Amino acid sequence: MSAILAEPELTPTLTSYPKVSEADMRARRELDASASGPVALLFTFGILWLVAWSVLNLILTWKLLSPDFLSSYSFLTFGRLRPIATSMFAYGWASCAGMGVSLWLMVRLCRVKLRSPLSVVIGTLIWNAGLFAGIVAIHLGYGRSMEYLELPVWSQLTMLGGFSIIGIWIVGLFYNRREGTGFITQAYVTAAFIWMAWTLLAANIFAAMPWVHGVIIAINNAWFISGITHYWFTAIGLGAAFYLIPKVTGRPIHSYYLANLGFWGFAFLAGWGGLQRYNGGPIPTWLITLNIVATALTIIPVATVAVNHHFTMAGGAHQMMHYSPTLRFTVVGAMAYTVSSLTAILLSLRTVASETGLTYVNLAQSHLVLYAFFTFIMFGAIYFIVPRLVGREWVSATFIRFHFWGTAYGIGLTIITLTIAGLFQGKDWANALVDNTTIVQTTLPLLRGSIIGALLLLGGHLIFALHFLLMILRLGQISDEPTLMAQLHSEECSLK
C-alpha cells in the first residue's frame, strides 16, 4: 500500500479530477460537450442491444436443454435465434459501445472538437436501422447461414454506410490532431475504423459475387470472422486499455517503444488466424498451416502488450482495482486478452484441435475474446466516460459491484461449462462407438450450469442498464469525486 502512497503524481482520476488550469478544464469540457450527444446515443443503443442479447442468450441456452421450448414458430427456431444473438452482440452491443468509446477517446486525445455531432447521430441511426432490419430479415428466414455474416447483404451495406459517416469523422479527427502523447490509442482506434470498413466491404461483396462458388466462400467467412474479431474489436479494446490504465493509475505507459512494436506486430498478424477452424477440413492444407504459424506469432505483440500493462500497473497500482470500477473492469479485460490470445494459439495446434475442433470449446473461446476481454474493457471505459458526458457521478457503488460480480461470475461460469462440455463432446465424437444422442446427453448437465451463467449475465446487465439510465436522466451524484467501489480507509485518505 505504501508504494501507492509514495507516488506523488499517482492520484488524479482515482479519487478526484486532475488539478488542471481553469482554461484547460474549460477546453476539456468543450471537447467533451461536442461529442457527448452522439457518444451517449451510441452507448444507449449498445446497452439496449446488450439487454436484448442477454434475454436471447438465456432462451437459446434453455432451448438446448428443452428443444420443444418455443419451437412451433419459424421465427423463434434455434437456428434463426442463434445468428440473431450473434449479430445483436457483435454489431449491436460490441460495435456501438466500441464506436462510442472510440469517438470520445479520439475527441479527447486529438484535442479537436467534433464539428458535426448531427452527422454522427445520423450515422448511428443508419447503422442501427440496418441492423434492426437485418435481424427482422433473419427472423423471417433471409439469413445467410454464414457466421457473423448472417445479416443479409443489403443490411450489412446499409450499416457500412452509417459506419462510414462515423469513420470519416474519426479519420478527420486523427488528421487534425494536435501533437502530444496518447498516440498509441489514436493509432489503434483510427486503424480499427479503416480496417473494419474494408473488412465489411471486402467480405460482403466477395460472398455476394455470383461467380464465387465453393469452399472459397467458407474461407472468406473465416477470414471475415478473424478480421472483425482482431481488426475491429481487439484493436478498439487495446486502444481503450492503453488510454484507461495509465489515466486511472496516473502513470505513463511503461514503454512507448514496446507499444509501437506491439501495434505493428498486431497490424500484420490481425488479419490471420481464422482459417484453423477448418483444421482437417476441405480447404488447402497450406492455408491452415500458414494460419497456425501466424497465430503462434501473435505471441510477440501479445507479450509486448501484456508486459507493458504489467509494468504500468506494477508497484502497487493493483490495489487501485479495489476502488476504481474503470480500472477493475479494464485490467480484468486486459488480462483476459492475454489469456484468450494464449488459448487461441493452443486451440490452433492440430493436436489440440483434434480434441476441440467443432465443439463448444470454440464457443467458449469466442466468449473469452468478445466478452471477458472486449466487453469488460468497454464496461471500464463507459464507467470512465459517462460521468464526463453528463457532469454527474455514478449513483451507487453497490450497483457497480453487482454489475461486476454478476458479469464476472456469469461469464466465468459460461466459459468453464462450455469448455468442459466441449471437451467431453470432442472426446465422444472421436470415438465412433459412442452414439449421437449419448453425446448430447453428456453435455446437458454442463449446459444446465451455463443457464446459471446466462442468468447472472442478464442480472448484471439489467443493473448496469438501470444505472446508465439514471445517469442519462442526470440523476447521478453531484460530487467532485468519482464513485468508488469501496470506501477508502482512513489510512488511505492521503490518496486524496
Place this chain on the structure above:
Amino acid sequence: MKYFFPGIFGAFLLGWIVQIGIPYASLAKLDPVVDPDTNEPYPYNVAGLAQQGRAVYAANGCVSCHTQQVRAAYMGADVDRHWGTRQSVARDYLYEDAVFLGSLRAGPDLSSVGARDVAGTKAPDLGSVEARAKNAQWHYVHLYNPRIVQPKSNMPSFSYLFDTKKIKGERSAKALDLPPPYSATDGYEIVPTPEAEALVGYLLSLNKNHDVPEMKGAPAPAKANQAK
C-alpha cells in the same frame, strides 16, 4: 507517422491476397471429374427441389448445429462414424453457393446424409423408389419431432414446416405416419409443406461419397458406407 496509412493498408492487403486472392485463383481451376464408366460428372450442380431445399436449410440455420465436412483421419472418427467414405475435399463443394462447413457439431455431420440408410431399409439400392420413400418418410417424422425416432435427441422440432389438414376423401399419400401422442386427431392428417418437401429433397441429395483423384489411394474405411 508517414508510414501509418500505407502500413495499415499493406498489412490488410497482404493478409487478403494470401488468404483470399491466391486460394480463389487456385481453387477456380478445379473441374468436375467425369466417371469413365457412366460418363457422369461429379460433383453435379443440384437443381430444382434440392436447390430450394438448400435455401430452407440456410433460412432455418441448420448449420448452427450440423457441419457438412468429413475431416481428415487425424482430426477424429468422422469416417468411422460413416459420415462419409472419405475426407471431404474442395472439389466436393465446387458448385455450392452457400457452403455449410459449420463450426459446431451439436448434432451429427450431414455432408453425405443422403447416402445414409436412416430408415434402416437395408435396400441394396438407396436410390430405388421404395427405399427413397422410406428414408424420406423417416426425415419427415424426424423433422416433425426428432424425439419420435430418437427419444434422447435435443434437436428442436420443426413442426412449423408441416400443416395439419382435415382429411377430404382419401388420406394424402404424403401424410405422416406418427405414433400417439404425436398423431393428429381423428379426421385430420399432418402433411409436409413445400418447404419441408424441398428440405428433405435436399437432404436426400447430399452425397459426397464419390471417388476423386486427390483422394485416390486413401485407405478405405473399415466398413464402407452402403451408398450407391
